[in-house]
Amino acid sequence: MAYKNIDYKKTKELITKIFNAYGFTSEDSDIITDILLAADLHGIESHGIQRLIRYHKAISEGVVNVHAEPEKLIETPISAVFDAHGAMGQVISYAAMKLAIEKAKITGIGMVTVRNSNHYGIAGYYSKMASDEDLIGVCMTNTEAIMVPTFASKAMLGTNPIAVAMPADPTPFLFDAATTVVTRGKVEVYNKKEQPLPMGWTLDEKGLDCDDPGKVLYNIIHRVGGGILPLGGSGELHSGYKGYGFAMLCEIFTAILSCGTTSNHKTDRSDTSHCFWAIDYGIFGDKKEIRSNMSRFLDELRNAPKAEGADRIYIHGEKELESVADKTKNGIPVNEKTFGEIQDIAASLGISSAEYIGAKF
Amino acid sequence: MAYKNIDYKKTKELITKIFNAYGFTSEDSDIITDILLAADLHGIESHGIQRLIRYHKAISEGVVNVHAEPEKLIETPISAVFDAHGAMGQVISYAAMKLAIEKAKITGIGMVTVRNSNHYGIAGYYSKMASDEDLIGVCMTNTEAIMVPTFASKAMLGTNPIAVAMPADPTPFLFDAATTVVTRGKVEVYNKKEQPLPMGWTLDEKGLDCDDPGKVLYNIIHRVGGGILPLGGSGELHSGYKGYGFAMLCEIFTAILSCGTTSNHKTDRSDTSHCFWAIDYGIFGDKKEIRSNMSRFLDELRNAPKAEGADRIYIHGEKELESVADKTKNGIPVNEKTFGEIQDIAASLGISSAEYIGAKF
Numbered sequence: 001m002a003y004k005n006i007d008y009k010k011t012k013e014l015i016t017k018i019f020n021a022y023g024f025t026s027e028d029s030d031i032i033t034d035i036l037l038a039a040d041l042h043g044i045e046s047h048g049i050q051r052l053i054r055y056h057k058a059i060s061e062g063v064v065n066v067h068a069e070p071e072k073l074i075e076t077p078i079s080a081v082f083d084a085h086g087a088m089g090q091v092i093s094y095a096a097m098k099l100a101i102e103k104a105k106i107t108g109i110g111m112v113t114v115r116n117s118n119h120y121g122i123a124g125y126y127s128k129m130a131s132d133e134d135l136i137g138v139c140m141t142n143t144e145a146i147m148v149p150t151f152a153s154k155a156m157l158g159t160n161p162i163a164v165a166m167p168a169d170p171t172p173f174l175f176d177a178a179t180t181v182v183t184r185g186k187v188e189v190y191n192k193k194e195q196p197l198p199m200g201w202t203l204d205e206k207g208l209d210c211d212d213p214g215k216v217l218y219n220i221i222h223r224v225g226g227g228i229l230p231l232g233g234s235g236e237l238h239s240g241y242k243g244y245g246f247a248m249l250c251e252i253f254t255a256i257l258s259c260g261t262t263s264n265h266k267t268d269r270s271d272t273s274h275c276f277w278a279i280d281y282g283i284f285g286d287k288k289e290i291r292s293n294m295s296r297f298l299d300e301l302r303n304a305p306k307a308e309g310a311d312r313i314y315i316h317g318e319k320e321l322e323s324v325a326d327k328t329k330n331g332i333p334v335n336e337k338t339f340g341e342i343q344d345i346a347a348s349l350g351i352s353s354a355e356y357i358g359a360k361f
Numbered sequence: 362m363a364y365k366n367i368d369y370k371k372t373k374e375l376i377t378k379i380f381n382a383y384g385f386t387s388e389d390s391d392i393i394t395d396i397l398l399a400a401d402l403h404g405i406e407s408h409g410i411q412r413l414i415r416y417h418k419a420i421s422e423g424v425v426n427v428h429a430e431p432e433k434l435i436e437t438p439i440s441a442v443f444d445a446h447g448a449m450g451q452v453i454s455y456a457a458m459k460l461a462i463e464k465a466k467i468t469g470i471g472m473v474t475v476r477n478s479n480h481y482g483i484a485g486y487y488s489k490m491a492s493d494e495d496l497i498g499v500c501m502t503n504t505e506a507i508m509v510p511t512f513a514s515k516a517m518l519g520t521n522p523i524a525v526a527m528p529a530d531p532t533p534f535l536f537d538a539a540t541t542v543v544t545r546g547k548v549e550v551y552n553k554k555e556q557p558l559p560m561g562w563t564l565d566e567k568g569l570d571c572d573d574p575g576k577v578l579y580n581i582i583h584r585v586g587g588g589i590l591p592l593g594g595s596g597e598l599h600s601g602y603k604g605y606g607f608a609m610l611c612e613i614f615t616a617i618l619s620c621g622t623t624s625n626h627k628t629d630r631s632d633t634s635h636c637f638w639a640i641d642y643g644i645f646g647d648k649k650e651i652r653s654n655m656s657r658f659l660d661e662l663r664n665a666p667k668a669e670g671a672d673r674i675y676i677h678g679e680k681e682l683e684s685v686a687d688k689t690k691n692g693i694p695v696n697e698k699t700f701g702e703i704q705d706i707a708a709s710l711g712i713s714s715a716e717y718i719g720a721k722f
Contacts, residue, residue: 078439078469079644108439109470113645136613149662151671156662166613175610177603181593198598207668225666231593231603237559238542238599242592245536245677246607252497252527252534252655257645262658264665283440284474284618294613297623301510301517304625305586307568310512316606 004339005331006357012037014346014356015049021349022059023066028091035090035121040332043323046185047122050338054119055088056345063269064088064118070095077107081258082114086270089120097126097139097276104135104278113253114274115260119143123163124176124320130278131165131172134287138277139163140250145263146220147180148227150241153207155220155227158263159183160250165317166281169295174317179247180228184220187213187228200233202226209234336361365700366692367718373398375707375717376410382710383420384427389452396451396482401693404684407546408483411699415480416449417706424630425449425479431456438468442619443475447631450481458487458500458637465496465639474614475635476621480504484524485537485681491639492526492533495648499638500524501611506624507581508541509588511602514568516581516588519624520544521611526678527642530656535678540608541589545581548574548589561594563587570595697722 012033019029036055040048058064068087072080080099084092096112103110120126123139130137143158163176182201190197191213204210205225219226230243253275255262260273281290298315306313327333334342339361346353373394380390397416401409419425429448433441441460445453457473464471481487484500491498504519524537543562551558552574565571566586580587591604614636616623621634642651659676667674688694695703700722707714 074644074646076469076644081645107468108437109472111470111640111644148668149665149674151668151674152662152665153668154666156665164610164613166617173609173613175606177600177606179603181600200599203668207666207671231600232542233599238561238594239538239592241675241677242538242540245538248534248536248677249525251658252525256527256651256655256658257642259646259650259654262654262661264658264661279472281618283435283437283472284442285435285620289620290617293620294617297612297617297625300623300625301513304510304513304517305515305568307509307512307514307564310568313510313512314602316602316609 001335001337002361003333003335004361005333006339007331008037008041008328010356011049011332014342014351014353015052017351018052018346018349021351024088024091028088031094032088032090035094035125037332038125039122041324041327042122042124042320043327044122044320045333046183049332049334049342051119052338052345053341058118065270078103078109078111080110080112082112084114084117084270086116086118089118089272089274092117093120093126093274093276094129096274097129097137097278100276100278101130101133101135104130104280105133108280108283110278112276113258113260114276115255115258116270117272117274118270119272120274122176123161124165124174124317126276127163127165127176128172128174131167131174133278134167136167136279136281137163137165138279139275140254141272141274142251142254142263142266143272144266144268146184146227147230147244147247148203148207149244150230150235151207153203153205154225156264157230157244157247157251158266159228160247160263162246162250166294167291168298169291171315171321172317173294173298173315174320176316179231179243179250181231181233181243182228184228187216191217200229200238202228203234362696362698363722364694364696365722366694367700368692369398369402369689371717372410372693375703375712375714376413378712379413379707379710382712385449385452389449392455393449393451396455396486398693399486400483402685402688403483403485403681404688405483405681406694407544410693410695410703412480413699413706414702419479426631439464439470439472441473443473445475445478445631447477447479450479450633450635453478454481454487454635454637455490457635458490458498458639461637461639462491462494462496465491465641466494469641469644471639473637474619474621475637476616476619477631478633478635479631480633481635483537484522485526485535485678487637488524488526488537489533489535492528492535494639495528497528497640497642498524498526499640500636501615502633502635503612503615503624503627504633505627505629507545507588508591508605508608509564509568510605511591511596512568514564514566515586517625518591518605518608518612519627520589521608521624523607523611527655528652529659530652532676532682533678534655534659534676535681537677540592540604540611542592542594542604543589545589548577552578561590561599563589564595
C-alpha cells in the first residue's frame with residue numbers, strides 16, 4: 001500500500017479538533033491526540049492514527065462514553081482503583097498515571113489499577129510519563145483474548161503488554177513488549193504479502209502449529225479457536241510457558257487487582273483493565289548514583305562485542321526515540337486507506353481536513 | 362547416570378548438621394537447608410542438593426562468609442537496601458523477604474534490595490514466602506553473565522530469573538522463570554546425551570546460531586564468547602529482544618536498585634544482587650473477592666479446550682507442587698556423583714552420613 005508523510009504538527013491540530021468535535025474537553029482532546037500520535041511517532045503504526053476509525057466507531061456507538069465520569073473506588077497513600085465507566089482509555093489512563101506519580105513523589109510508590117476502560121494506545125506512553133519525572137514507570141493492560149496458553153487450543157489471554165521505563169542518560173530505558181511472540185499486526189502483514197508464517201508464531205483451531213496467516217486471522221475473527229503463541233512459542237521446547245507466565249502477570253496486575261474482566265471474558269464493550277505504577281527510585285539510594293550506574297550499564301551494553309553481521313546493539317526504546325526525532329521533523333507516514341478515513345471522519349464532523357493534511361493523497 | 366531416592370526428612374537432618382558444622386547458627390542452618398532441599402522437592406535438581414559441593418567450596422574458600430553481618434544501608438517505611446557483606450545467599454535473602462513482608466503488612470508494600478550476596482537457591486522460594494502470608498511476592502536475582510543480548514556476541518546478562526507468587530485456591534500461582542530461553546543445565550543435558558541443541562537456544566563465540574552443546578559449554582567456561590539466548594531466541598524473528606528486555610528488568614530491580622554489581626561485571630566472589638517485594642493486595646480491594654476471582658480465573662485456564670494431543674493445561678507452580686507432594690513422601694532422587702559428594706563433605710566435617718542416607722549408593 002502507498003504511504004505519504006503528513007506534517008506532525010498540522011495533523012495534531014486536526015486530530016485534536018476531531019476529538020473536540022466528539023464532545024471531549026480541550027484538555028482531554030489534547031491528551032488523546034498526543035497519545036494517539038505518539039504511536040505513529042514511535043513507529044508503532046498499529047496503535048496510531050490508523051486506529052482513528054476504530055475510536056470513531058466506538059464513540060459513535062457509545063462504547064466509549066465521551067462524558068463518562070470515572071469513579072475512584074479505593075484509595076490509600078500508595079494505591080488507588082478506578083472504575084472508568086466506559087471512558088476513553090487515554091483519558092482515564094493519563095489521569096491514573098498522574099495520580100500514581102503524585103503518590104510516588106510523596107510515599108515513594110503509587111500503584112493504580114483501572115477497570116471498565118477502553119483501548120488506551122501504547123503502554124509505553126504511560127510508563128514514560130513516570131520516567132519523564134525521574135521515576136520508574138510500569139504500565140500494563142489486558143486486551144481481548146488472542147494468546148493461546150501452552151497446551152491449549154483456545155485463546156484465553158490478551159497480547160498483554162508490559163511496559164517499564166527507567167531514567168538514564170542520554171536517553172531512558174523504555175521497554176514495551178506484548179507478551180505474545182508477535183502481535184496480530186505482524187500476522188496481517190504476512191497475510192497481505194501472501195507469505196507463510198514462521199513456525200512458532202501461531203496455532204490453528206486444534207492447537208497445532210500453523211503457518212497460514214489467512215487461516216489464523218479467519219479463526220481469530222470468527223472465534224473458531226487457535227490464535228497467537230506466547231513469547232517462547234509452541235509447547236515447551238523454547239519455553240512458551242514463560243511467555244504465558246508473563247501474560248499472567250499482566251492479567252493479575254490489571255484485571256485481578258482491579259476486580260475487572262479477565263481477557264478470556266472480554267467483549268468489544270468497555271471492559272479493559274490497566275495498571276500504572278510509579279516508583280521513586282530514591283527510596284533505594286542516591287538518585288544521582290543510581291541514574292549514573294544505569295547510564296553506564298546501558299553504555300556497556302551498547303558497546304558490547306557485536307554478532308557477526310550485526311552493526312549495532314540496541315537499548316530498549318532507542319529505535320523508537322530515533323523514530324520520534326525523524327517523524328517530528330519529516331512527518332508521519334500514513335497509507336491511502338487511513339488518509340481517506342481521516343478525510344471522511346473530519347467531513348462527518350464538519351471539519352475541513354484539507355488545510356491540515358492536504359486535499360489529495 | 363543412576364539415581365536413587367533418599368528420605369527427605371533424614372536428608373534434611375543431615376544437611377542441617379553439615380551447615381551447623383560450618384559454623385552457621387541452628388536457625389540459619391535450618392533456613393539454608395530448607396531452601397536448598399526445596400529445589401529438589403520442586404524438581405529443580407540444578408539448584409538442589411547437587412549444588413552442595415559448590416556451597417562447600419565457597420564456604421571453605423571464604424567466598425561465603427559464615428559470620429558475615431549484613432548491613433542495612435537504607436530504610437524507609439516501604440523499602441530497604443542491604444549490603445550482605447558476603448553472607449550465605451539464603452540467610453540474607455530469607456531475612457530480606459521477611460522484612461519486605463513485615464513492611465507490606467504495615468504499609469501495603471515492602472521492596473528490599475540486596476547487594477554483595479551469594480547464590481540464593483531458587484527465586485520461587487522467596488516469592489512463595491509472601492504468598493504463604495496471603496500477599497503477592499516478587500523475587501529476582503542477577504547471576505554471572507551467560508545471556509547474549511540481541512545482536513551481541515558476548516554474554517552480558519545473567520539467567521536473571523523473575524519469580525512472582527499470587528495466592529489462590531486450591532493452590533497459589535507460582536511463576537519462576539529464567540529470562541534466558543533455557544538454563545545452562547539443559548545445555549549440559551544435551552551435551553551428556555551427545556545430541557545437537559535445538560536452534561534458537563545458543564550462540565557461538567561469533568554470535569551466530571549454534572547447535573553444538575560441547576562448544577557452547579567450552580566457550581562459557583573459558584569465557585571465549587557466545588552463550589545462551591534470551592527467551593524469544595536469536596535476532597528479531599521470534600522477538601528475542603523481549604527476553605533481553607525482561608532480563609534488563611531483573612538487572613534494574615536487583616543490581617541497579619542496590620548499587621550492586623551488574624551481571625557483566627560479576628566474578629565468582631560475593632557480588633550477587635537480589636530483590637524481594639511483598640504486596641498486600643488488600644490495597645486494591647476486598648481480599649476475599651480478589652482471591653476468589655483469581656482462583657476462578659485459574660480454573661478457567663485449567664479447563665480451557667486442550668490442544669490436540671495434550672491432556673492438561675498447567676497453571677504455573679502446579680507441576681512443582683505435585684513434585685513436592687511426591688518427593689516428601691517417596692524421597693528425593695540423587696545421582697551417584699552427588700551421593701558421593703555428600704558422603705565426602707559429611708566425613709570431612711566428622712559427620713557420619715550413613716545413618717541418614719545409608720552407607721552405599
